[in-house]
Amino acid sequence: MQIAVDAMGGDHAPGEIVRGAVEAARERIADIILVGDQRVLEPELNPLHPPANIDIVHTEQVVAMDEQPALALRRKRDASIMVATRLVKEGRAAAVVSAGSTGAQMAAALLVLGRSGKIQRPAIATLIPTLKGPKLLLDAGANVDCRPEHLLEFAMMGNVYAARVMGIREPRVGLLNIGTEACKGNEQTLGAFNLLKAANLNFIGNIEGRDIFTGDTDVIVCDGFVGNVLLKFGEGMAQALFTMIAGEVKKTLRAKIGAALVLPALRALKKQVDYTEYGGAPLLGVQGVSIICHGSSNARAIKNAIKVAVRCVEEGLVTGLGQLPGVNTGEEVIQCRPC
Numbered sequence: 001m002q003i004a005v006d007a008m009g010g011d012h013a014p015g016e017i018v019r020g021a022v023e024a025a026r027e028r029i030a031d032i033i034l035v036g037d038q039r040v041l042e043p044e045l046n047p048l049h050p051p052a053n054i055d056i057v058h059t060e061q062v063v064a065m066d067e068q069p070a071l072a073l074r075r076k077r078d079a080s081i082m083v084a085t086r087l088v089k090e091g092r093a094a095a096v097v098s099a100g101s102t103g104a105q106m107a108a109a110l111l112v113l114g115r116s117g118k119i120q121r122p123a124i125a126t127l128i129p130t131l132k133g134p135k136l137l138l139d140a141g142a143n144v145d146c147r148p149e150h151l152l153e154f155a156m157m158g159n160v161y162a163a164r165v166m167g168i169r170e171p172r173v174g175l176l177n178i179g180t181e182a183c184k185g186n187e188q189t190l191g192a193f194n195l196l197k198a199a200n201l202n203f204i205g206n207i208e209g210r211d212i213f214t215g216d217t218d219v220i221v222c223d224g225f226v227g228n229v230l231l232k233f234g235e236g237m238a239q240a241l242f243t244m245i246a247g248e249v250k251k252t253l254r255a256k257i258g259a260a261l262v263l264p265a266l267r268a269l270k271k272q273v274d275y276t277e278y279g280g281a282p283l284l285g286v287q288g289v290s291i292i293c294h295g296s297s298n299a300r301a302i303k304n305a306i307k308v309a310v311r312c313v314e315e316g317l318v319t320g321l322g323q324l325p326g327v328n329t330g331e332e333v334i335q336c337r338p339c
Helices: 015-026 038-048 069-075 080-089 102-113 148-164 187-198 209-214 224-249 253-272 299-314 317-322
Strands: 002-006 031-036 054-058 095-098 126-128 135-138 172-176 202-207 219-221 280-284 289-293
Touching: 002 015, 002 080, 002 299, 015 031, 015 038, 015 054, 015 299, 031 038, 031 080, 038 054, 054 080, 069 102, 080 095, 080 102, 080 289, 095 102, 095 299, 102 280, 102 289, 126 224, 135 148, 135 224, 148 172, 148 187, 148 219, 148 280, 148 317, 172 187, 172 209, 172 224, 187 202, 224 253, 280 299, 280 317, 289 299, 299 317
Parallel strands: 002 031, 002 095, 031 054, 095 289, 135 219, 172 202, 172 219
Antiparallel strands: 126 135, 280 289
């Protein structure tokens, strides 16, 4: 299996991207096609003594993080993310992985690959750590303005991903809301509740933010605005907590001794909440596998993102999403009555 990697995208490109790709190639996770400026990539690649199953497809154009995605792609038809996505469309690669501009990657996927089946709104599905292992949250930032029927689509796509890729039988689907009662929420969540309840899903109802980390919900559904804020809040909180713990254990000798005893447990905990362990998030709803990585991804994150891409291909994710029934986006949504 060949995976196209946008070597020019990300805060630490191309160095960390190249290193992660080389690790994946060396471990035979996949054959790698690095897409980017060959004059820049070869000085990063050669000292690593790369294996034979890694190649370069040359292109000099790059979409910067601060560029307007659609406009940039119209001007830069040979931008690295566009070329990498075209490799998937042409069948030369099974998936694309990028840590560059999320907007540009979404635009490239829609322009080149197109939507999957009857899906109206592709969504970013990301794993979040919980007490019962990683669970799926979507949308994590692709759609900031959503109607109730879009949330139903997200739930349907998340259900397919959780079942096929995560191996969860009858995934429990929950709607993120400000209360568990059916009458709670705004017009969007009230309408979505009714649609989800009527759908052929294992819908367990509304869940609150504090319920996410119990792990009792396998697929957490929300719009991209809420999902992105939640994701970055959790990431920042985890980093802050470990910083505070490190500061406290240095204050007294007794604390230092105690910290030494629990150090293995702390390391295991830090690994559980480290985004690099999860690699990347698939863009669900496009006709191909496109893995979106954190902008600050290091080599480990890129290698793990390639693993995610391979698993999505192996489990036939795109085929499963293509079989989903369409959602009538013109249908009037019946709102539930207030309590």
